[in-house]
Amino acid sequence: MKLMTIAWRRNKIRIIDQTKLPAKLAYRDIGDLGALWQAIRKMQVRGAPALGAAAALGAYLGVKDVKAKTFPEFKKRLDECVAFIGSSRPTARNLFWGLERMQKEALKNKDKSIPALKKILFAEALKIISEDQIACRRIGKIGSRLIKKGDSIMTVCNAGVLATIDYGTALGVIYRAEKQGKRVKVYACETRPLLQGARLTVWELMRKGVDVTLNCDNMAAALMAQGKVDKVIAGADRIAANGDTANKIGTYSLAVLAQHHKIPFYIAAPLSTFDISIKSGKGIPIEQRAREEVTSARRVKVFNPAFDVTPHQLITAIITDKGIIRPPYIRNIKKLISNDKLKMSK
Amino acid sequence: MKLMTIAWRRNKIRIIDQTKLPAKLAYRDIGDLGALWQAIRKMQVRGAPALGAAAALGAYLGVKDVKAKTFPEFKKRLDECVAFIGSSRPTARNLFWGLERMQKEALKNKDKSIPALKKILFAEALKIISEDQIACRRIGKIGSRLIKKGDSIMTVCNAGVLATIDYGTALGVIYRAEKQGKRVKVYACETRPLLQGARLTVWELMRKGVDVTLNCDNMAAALMAQGKVDKVIAGADRIAANGDTANKIGTYSLAVLAQHHKIPFYIAAPLSTFDISIKSGKGIPIEQRAREEVTSARRVKVFNPAFDVTPHQLITAIITDKGIIRPPYIRNIKKLISNDKLKMSK
Numbered sequence: 158m159k160l161m162t163i164a165w166r167r168n169k170i171r172i173i174d175q176t177k178l179p180a181k182l183a184y185r186d187i188g189d190l191g192a193l194w195q196a197i198r199k200m201q202v203r204g205a206p207a208l209g210a211a212a213a214l215g216a217y218l219g220v221k222d223v224k225a226k227t228f229p230e231f232k233k234r235l236d237e238c239v240a241f242i243g244s245s246r247p248t249a250r251n252l253f254w255g256l257e258r259m260q261k262e263a264l265k266n267k268d269k270s271i272p273a274l275k276k277i278l279f280a281e282a283l284k285i286i287s288e289d290q291i292a293c294r295r296i297g298k299i300g301s302r303l304i305k306k307g308d309s310i311m312t313v314c315n316a317g318v319l320a321t322i323d324y325g326t327a328l329g330v331i332y333r334a335e336k337q338g339k340r341v342k343v344y345a346c347e348t349r350p351l352l353q354g355a356r357l358t359v360w361e362l363m364r365k366g367v368d369v370t371l372n373c374d375n376m377a378a379a380l381m382a383q384g385k386v387d388k389v390i391a392g393a394d395r396i397a398a399n400g401d402t403a404n405k406i407g408t409y410s411l412a413v414l415a416q417h418h419k420i421p422f423y424i425a426a427p428l429s430t431f432d433i434s435i436k437s438g439k440g441i442p443i444e445q446r447a448r449e450e451v452t453s454a455r456r457v458k459v460f461n462p463a464f465d466v467t468p469h470q471l472i473t474a475i476i477t478d479k480g481i482i483r484p485p486y487i488r489n490i491k492k493l494i495s496n497d498k499l500k501m502s503k
Numbered sequence: 504m505k506l507m508t509i510a511w512r513r514n515k516i517r518i519i520d521q522t523k524l525p526a527k528l529a530y531r532d533i534g535d536l537g538a539l540w541q542a543i544r545k546m547q548v549r550g551a552p553a554l555g556a557a558a559a560l561g562a563y564l565g566v567k568d569v570k571a572k573t574f575p576e577f578k579k580r581l582d583e584c585v586a587f588i589g590s591s592r593p594t595a596r597n598l599f600w601g602l603e604r605m606q607k608e609a610l611k612n613k614d615k616s617i618p619a620l621k622k623i624l625f626a627e628a629l630k631i632i633s634e635d636q637i638a639c640r641r642i643g644k645i646g647s648r649l650i651k652k653g654d655s656i657m658t659v660c661n662a663g664v665l666a667t668i669d670y671g672t673a674l675g676v677i678y679r680a681e682k683q684g685k686r687v688k689v690y691a692c693e694t695r696p697l698l699q700g701a702r703l704t705v706w707e708l709m710r711k712g713v714d715v716t717l718n719c720d721n722m723a724a725a726l727m728a729q730g731k732v733d734k735v736i737a738g739a740d741r742i743a744a745n746g747d748t749a750n751k752i753g754t755y756s757l758a759v760l761a762q763h764h765k766i767p768f769y770i771a772a773p774l775s776t777f778d779i780s781i782k783s784g785k786g787i788p789i790e791q792r793a794r795e796e797v798t799s800a801r802r803v804k805v806f807n808p809a810f811d812v813t814p815h816q817l818i819t820a821i822i823t824d825k826g827i828i829r830p831p832y833i834r835n836i837k838k839l840i841s842n843d844k845l846k847m848s849k
Contacts, residue, residue, distance in 0.1 A: 158795075190664075210577040267653065324511050345783040347719065347798075349695060350719050363802070369803075369804065370804040370806050371797060371803050371805070372797075372805070373696050373720070373797060374695065374719070374720045374721035375659075375695055375720035375721075375753025375756055376693070376753070376757055378753075379755055379756075379808060379811040380813070382812075406721055407721025407722070407724075409724050409728065410724035410756070413571040413724055413760055414759055414760075416763075417759045417763065423752075451693070451717060451719060454701075457701075457705055457717050459716065459717050459718070460716050460722055461725060462662055462722065462725060463721070465724065465728070486653055
């Protein structure tokens with residue numbers, strides 16, 4: 158059965174509850190914003206591109222039954238929903254990008270009737286979903302050019318089907334390479350504390366018949382020293398204008414280790430993950446999560462950031478849906494994004 | 504109450520069952536070699552120096568009731584016990600060092616009566632215990648010179664009370680610095696898969712009132728990048744003639760990360776951990792452990808080595824009970840060990 162991480166079903170947002178995997182593939186239908194906020198916070202739905210889609214659908218969910226008579230009234234409600242959804246988790250750019258698209262679409266159509274506006278916003282959310290499906294396949298196609306037959310690829314967290322709508326970014330590259338008969342081997346870092354690598358990445362790779370081996374995060378360096386890793390590919394939660402990339406905690410560690418072992422380190426992400434309003438990684442807000450994720454022992458002090466920032470100097474290239482970006486990043490990111498805007502406006 | 508990781512009580516080896524910590528401080532009395540072998544393999548008792556003592560006591564346990572009439576008969580039984588205990592885990596040098604000491608002591612006294620020989624071996628095992636207590640305190644004293652007031656020190660696995668008889672190597676340095684009023688702050692890497700950092704190091708540091716914060720292994724790099732780590736100190740399971748050091752998996756990762764962030768990286772270990780019969784880290788046998796330690800999910804391929812090797816180039820200095828060894832390691836290790844032998848023979 159084809160997996161859909163997020164879909165609109167019977168006037169609700171249907172998500173896969175990722176906290177139940179791999180033991181159980183359970184779907185959950187979300188009918189109100191409080192439930193969506195909790196689902197995002199608890200990481201039942203996670204992964205930057207998936208959050209963009211969930212947030213956009215959430216914005217629609219929040220306004221679809223609103224009894225507003227005027228645009229300002231309607232827009233006020235939309236903005237409240239956007240602010241509320243945006244308060245769930247701070248780091249993933251796509252979440253805010255999805256919400257902003259909904260706001261822009263509303264503004265663009267402020268002269269329409271409220272019922273028409275609701276239809277337009279619904280269409281916009283669905284468009285975000287279908288665009289993600291296309292973007293991931295493009296990332297897969299473009300990124301797969303970097304993969305050689307028999308490559309051994311290390312990845313972290315989950316940047317696959319479950320982090321997007323149905324294909325993946327970093328894992329999209331792997332799926333495409335596999336389809337091309339390149340028979341890659343994947344090392345999945347388990348990704349403490351919530352084990353998205355062990356629970357989600359291993360599950361979906363095995364489901365698709367990809368050769369995957371699970372390792373604890375602290376074993377990555379030993380694998381590299383033994384020559385068992387040809388490339389590292391990670392996803393991204395937010396990419397600054399200079400290429401500095403926030404991604405799941407441990408990504409930065411892998412980037413340093415990859416550089417030490419002269420292994421290429423790639424980031425794979427759609428353009429919606431870029432935030433060129435932020436100059437460098439220093440400006441990216443990093444979510445701190447509860448100590449209970451790390452230990453159940455009481456009174457123990459815990460350091461538990463959900464993300465870290467990999468400086469652009471450690472990134473060999475960024476694989477996007479619009480092409481591969483290489484250093485110098487400031488110039489090349491700007492160029493790709495301007496070109497994309499130009500094309501969109503044509 | 505003062506902890507003793509290993510002691511001789513009522514004709515049995517009393518260990519702390521470390522698999523039960525931190526939930527429960529449980530002692531276990533071991534009366535036969537099969538039980539000792541299992542306790543070592545299951546890591547109820549672990550830590551290189553502790554294994555040296557446990558193995559030596561085990562060798563005595565194995566011969567104390569033997570009905571041999573001649574030395575060759577007695578020695579044959581001893582060698583069998585040594586081989587059996589030595590087959591429990593391959594990496595820690597101290598385990599074999601402890602066993603070899605017992606064999607040498609037997610050979611040195613081969614003209615003695617069997618009852619006398621048994622007493623001599625018992626005394627030798629107790630001597631190994633008391634020597635470890637002294638060695639750890641020396642390591643603490645010598646290593647604490649490297650620690651500045653307010654230093655923030657990262658460590659991995661457990662190289663403390665529970666890895667030795669009652670004080671620790673890497674943590675011995677911290678205990679001594681703390682006693683000197685240096686008020687250090689410790690970051691304990693949790694150390695997957697068996698979480699010795701989270702379960703043992705945090706527990707014993709908190710017990711002694713040391714300021715400790717727990718982090719997942721993949722968070723070490725982020726802590727370093729934030730300037731929160733002044734020094735890294737790890738223990739050792741076996742140190743080759745050139746200074747290459749096998750220690751708990753993840754140690755190598757920390758060494759690479761420390762170098763990248765220009766943070767001193769220290770190994771703390773007694774001379775009994777050195778194996779100058781092995782030229783470099785390549786010769787150190789690395790134990791592979793069961794997949795079930797990493798995941799309960801079936802059919803998942805797992806990479807699970809218990810140790811990795813840190814090349815000497817990444818080690819700032821090795822803190823021993825006989826002094827601090829700095830590069831060039833081949834020469835300086837040889838010198839320290841020769842001096843020690845000379846002193847011992849005087």
